[in-house]
Amino acid sequence: MTNPTAAMLVIGDEILSGRTRDANMYFLAGQLTEHGLDLAEVRIVSDDAQAIISAVQTLSGKYDHVFTSGGIGPTHDDITADCIAAAFGAKIDIRDDARALLEARYEKMGMQLNEARLRMARIPDGAVLIDNPVSTAPGFTLENVHVMAGVPDVFKAMVASLLANLTGGAPLLSQSLRILRGEGDIAGPLAVLPGDFPDLSIGCYPFHNNGIYGANVVVRGSKAGLIDAAMTRLKQEIDL
């Protein structure tokens, strides 16, 4: 049985301009691996409606789940919710359930729920809200697309809310072996493994730090026993 597949769509000029180093993709990738969803593709697009709509449609059709981050705040460049609605031909407006959440929060904080903040209550018809325990303004799931905030601590909280209710598969397990030899010396012996362990993914990641050359060989799969067997074989093959 294979795991459900997933893609991520990061929306934001600040990543593409090099101003901000992405943190959400790295976080989500680790979470999905633990939860047994196979992250197969990531796309990063700018705050451009056509780019967002087209990426959502493509990824939504291709994978079991799509996770988005960014563009659901109160400012003029926050166009994600409207783009998701457009991608599925859904209506979108300020929704009472989301408005009620925001009203309660801003009343408690003694702040005004102005027009800009009300934008965060724009939720497509048919979408299910994703809880935001950090700053209240909710994310949402429409069809197989999960729409979350770009601010890293809000994103993390939303992922936790979401994954608790999402059926995953077998967690992806891994073991790695650090080998202090050039990758070119390891490549030959390593090449025999994939044929004998077709259910495992075997990667080789070279490094060099301060003149020390080596590589980490990583064996991944969902069956611990199979990974053990591959690691034993790996050590034999490269004569460790």
Place this chain on the structure above:
Amino acid sequence: MTNPTAAMLVIGDEILSGRTRDANMYFLAGQLTEHGLDLAEVRIVSDDAQAIISAVQTLSGKYDHVFTSGGIGPTHDDITADCIAAAFGAKIDIRDDARALLEARYEKMGMQLNEARLRMARIPDGAVLIDNPVSTAPGFTLENVHVMAGVPDVFKAMVASLLANLTGGAPLLSQSLRILRGEGDIAGPLAVLPGDFPDLSIGCYPFHNNGIYGANVVVRGSKAGLIDAAMTRLKQEIDL
């Protein structure tokens, strides 16, 4: 005059599994911004031939330049060079110029240029080599696709070799203003700016650290005077 457009394709299971946090995208994004190329899209795919070929074809047709990272080492999972050749219907084999570079290096190091290492001399017909001052094995440019290594210090060196010969546009300049107010308070005044400064990109990036809420407003464009004017206007609008 608009700047040339660019996309990046990151190839590697290790990013998608959450094992490694991407560094190359963040680096390249900053470099392209300085060099006057507009990075419009990034895709990350796994070490899967069909996924790589299809992404290369799409991005190559859509943007002026495509930069790839990963998958050009000596091991069985290094399939990028063959995929690039396949994407353009080019022949690929061990090429004499690349082989000569590797021979010189391994002879100098007293190491064997074995079959695995020779894989790194597989270069598509018609491609131009990209210099690798760190570990010799070259990258290459075929059509508008620039193929580079995934190891961060090698990637950086190749980007430097490449950008020195690539015609860019006007560097993207930016100024930012840190505002200690909720994003919802800034959104209204901020919304008037894009209409008056259509040549600038204006983004609002909220943060909260230790209970302090605020946002950075970033104004980007290629004309310094225009950015100055927008920043002055911004301060007036939000009454700073």
